[in-house]
Amino acid sequence: MSKEPVDENKKIEQRNTFLRDNNGKEMSSNEGVKISDDSNSLKAGDRGPTLLEDFLMREKLSHFDRERIPERVVHARGYGAYGEFELYESLEELTLAHFLQNPGVKTPLFVRFSEVAGSKGVNETNRDVRGFAVKFYTEEGNFDLVGNNIPIFFIQDGIKFPDLIHALKPEPNNEIPQGSTAHDTFWDFIANNQESAAMVMWIMSDRTIPRSFRMMQGFGVHTFRLVNKEGKSRFVKFHWRPALGMHSLVWDEAQKLGGADPDFHRRDLWENINSGNFAEFELGIQVLEEADEFKFDFDILDATKLWPEEDIPVRIIGKMTINRNVENVFAETEQVAFHPGNIVRGIDFSNDPLLQGRLFSYTDTQLARVGTNYQELPINRPVCPVHNNQRDGASRYTIDQGRVAYHENSLANNSPYTVPGTKGGFVTYPSPVQGLKERKTAPSFLDHFSQARLFWNSMSGLERSHIIQTLTFELGKVKDVSIRQQVVNMLGHVSTELATILAVELGVNVPDVPESQVTKSSPALSMANTVFSPKTLRVGVIVGEGFDGPSTQYILEELKAAGLQPVIVHERQGVVRGEGNAELKVDDSFLTGSPLVYDGLFIVGGQKENEYFQKYTRSYAIETYNHFKPIGATPTGAAMIHPVGIIGKPGVIVEQQPAAFAEQFIQAMTQQRFWDRT
Numbered sequence: 001m002s003k004e005p006v007d008e009n010k011k012i013e014q015r016n017t018f019l020r021d022n023n024g025k026e027m028s029s030n031e032g033v034k035i036s037d038d039s040n041s042l043k044a045g046d047r048g049p050t051l052l053e054d055f056l057m058r059e060k061l062s063h064f065d066r067e068r069i070p071e072r073v074v075h076a077r078g079y080g081a082y083g084e085f086e087l088y089e090s091l092e093e094l095t096l097a098h099f100l101q102n103p104g105v106k107t108p109l110f111v112r113f114s115e116v117a118g119s120k121g122v123n124e125t126n127r128d129v130r131g132f133a134v135k136f137y138t139e140e141g142n143f144d145l146v147g148n149n150i151p152i153f154f155i156q157d158g159i160k161f162p163d164l165i166h167a168l169k170p171e172p173n174n175e176i177p178q179g180s181t182a183h184d185t186f187w188d189f190i191a192n193n194q195e196s197a198a199m200v201m202w203i204m205s206d207r208t209i210p211r212s213f214r215m216m217q218g219f220g221v222h223t224f225r226l227v228n229k230e231g232k233s234r235f236v237k238f239h240w241r242p243a244l245g246m247h248s249l250v251w252d253e254a255q256k257l258g259g260a261d262p263d264f265h266r267r268d269l270w271e272n273i274n275s276g277n278f279a280e281f282e283l284g285i286q287v288l289e290e291a292d293e294f295k296f297d298f299d300i301l302d303a304t305k306l307w308p309e310e311d312i313p314v315r316i317i318g319k320m321t322i323n324r325n326v327e328n329v330f331a332e333t334e335q336v337a338f339h340p341g342n343i344v345r346g347i348d349f350s351n352d353p354l355l356q357g358r359l360f361s362y363t364d365t366q367l368a369r370v371g372t373n374y375q376e377l378p379i380n381r382p383v384c385p386v387h388n389n390q391r392d393g394a395s396r397y398t399i400d401q402g403r404v405a406y407h408e409n410s411l412a413n414n415s416p417y418t419v420p421g422t423k424g425g426f427v428t429y430p431s432p433v434q435g436l437k438e439r440k441t442a443p444s445f446l447d448h449f450s451q452a453r454l455f456w457n458s459m460s461g462l463e464r465s466h467i468i469q470t471l472t473f474e475l476g477k478v479k480d481v482s483i484r485q486q487v488v489n490m491l492g493h494v495s496t497e498l499a500t501i502l503a504v505e506l507g508v509n510v511p512d513v514p515e516s517q518v519t520k521s522s523p524a525l526s527m528a529n530t531v532f533s534p535k536t537l538r539v540g541v542i543v544g545e546g547f548d549g550p551s552t553q554y555i556l557e558e559l560k561a562a563g564l565q566p567v568i569v570h571e572r573q574g575v576v577r578g579e580g581n582a583e584l585k586v587d588d589s590f591l592t593g594s595p596l597v598y599d600g601l602f603i604v605g606g607q608k609e610n611e612y613f614q615k616y617t618r619s620y621a622i623e624t625y626n627h628f629k630p631i632g633a634t635p636t637g638a639a640m641i642h643p644v645g646i647i648g649k650p651g652v653i654v655e656q657q658p659a660a661f662a663e664q665f666i667q668a669m670t671q672q673r674f675w676d677r678t
Helices: 008-015 055-065 158-169 186-193 194-203 251-260 263-274 329-336 354-369 449-457 461-476 481-491 496-505 549-561 611-626 636-643 658-671
Strands: 077-087 105-115 130-138 142-148 224-227 235-243 279-289 315-325 348-349 538-543 565-570 575-577 583-585 600-605 632-633 650-656
Touching: 008 186, 077 279, 077 329, 105 315, 158 186, 158 354, 186 481, 194 449, 194 481, 251 461, 251 632, 263 279, 263 632, 279 496, 348 354, 461 481, 461 496, 481 496, 538 549, 538 611, 549 565, 549 600, 549 658, 575 632, 600 611, 600 636, 600 658, 611 632, 611 636, 632 636, 632 658
Parallel strands: 538 565, 538 600, 600 632, 632 650
Antiparallel strands: 077 105, 077 315, 105 130, 130 142, 224 235, 224 348, 235 279, 279 315, 575 583
């Protein structure tokens, strides 16, 4: 039977052991020596040379020199927060994992969202795969679910990972471009490693320009095992589904947002958590019996393949709520060390060759990047007790007592002692292994185009047009025409129609290659089939002096009640005043705000609109309209934007009666985009 859950307050107390509040405290060195002067180094005379014996200066500067640890080679640009996972139903029949036994139990966790390609300073709205890594602090140790917002990957074997990243990163001769795949070396790799064909379709889709961390799916990517108390194993894949649905930016919008607010995604997460709009994701699993391992026309261990949900349904098992921001980004988000090898009993590995490579690489990376004792840092240490014979190393936190640091021993009664599997010890699932030692790709891994075609078949007409535009842009940036031709030839195996259009756009030959004969589609792959909600969407509300106070305040309250977040925009900061003694605090001026950071626009206007006010209002309206977002306007606001020529167009709503307007505008915001605009 499973153990009783540990008191939640004790868990929080354990996590907060190293928190330090400097407010109102005496300054001291890291050794505890109180400091009398932190502005002057110790010198031989007031104009003399600095003395080597100034231990306080040396400590301060030496620490400063080491404040930056090497950034991650991939996933360098990331942002994290704390939360909890609540299980909906017991999975006792599937796994021994303690945190998956008792419904209602809440397991603390830390999640880090990230980009793959760019450096730490890259724009957050670049087109890129997003990392989605979750560290569960369970009663039996840490379980890290280290995945992405796409369910498959570029390569099948971990030995190719350095090659992929070398091709993906800026080209070494000129360090261009940053955080982008639109260059020769990336597409040269793709053309010569055609196992990436399905991944190309995914990364060229709208999924790689998410609207928010809170509005993207997450996947464990790899095939794992669940093992129950009888020792029975089943294969499993993990899925995260956002409560707000899956939504993306428009490509032009994403590019401009990188300039208007390069921190757009982290700001969105930070502000919404602070406002109590906690991000929620449901965890789902696909479970496959071992007897069905070879049932499908793809290999379930191939990381470039997904398991179609129509064939293997996703079972929703619990909910993650992200509800607390970090205290310090470096100490927590930068030093957090994820590892797909961090598992607990009841969860085990498969023979997925990409996963097998990661099991080595992540440990090696954390030791080199963070340090020997990275697991002792507050963000990484488990909530359960840790006892072993590992000792010393750089930056050791633990003070081990006694003289025995080896196993087996008699001086300490052979402690710390091992724990049998029947009493909670981890036991590796005894999966059979056979065959010759060889370097070879399994024949079942050699079909590179069927699932690429499945993805293409599953897209709506709009999604297909976006993929075509993206490929045209990306390959248009490739200078070597032979690489363009090779990629178009590869895509000809996916879709003759797609390859023909690209060939015309890119000035290469239409390929004469056999097209995949897959006719199946998977509705779960289309973003058109997601949840639509107005909750937490931001509405830029352009208000002028002398605005209609009662009507505007009524509409704003209705928007807030629906979960929308009005942002008051005016020509200058401060307060804007309207009829009926109405006053609204200005959140953004025209210069500090941007139509790019709002999900829709409500133009109220006023009675004293000068040329400057009208110019910026029209500019905001045009940008919002061109990105297919909703626009609402009072009669006054509508008159101001009438010269733009958008009144009466889809998703442009003019107020006649406040209650009816509020209802229509909320519906428009829920729809989010009006793609039928010309």
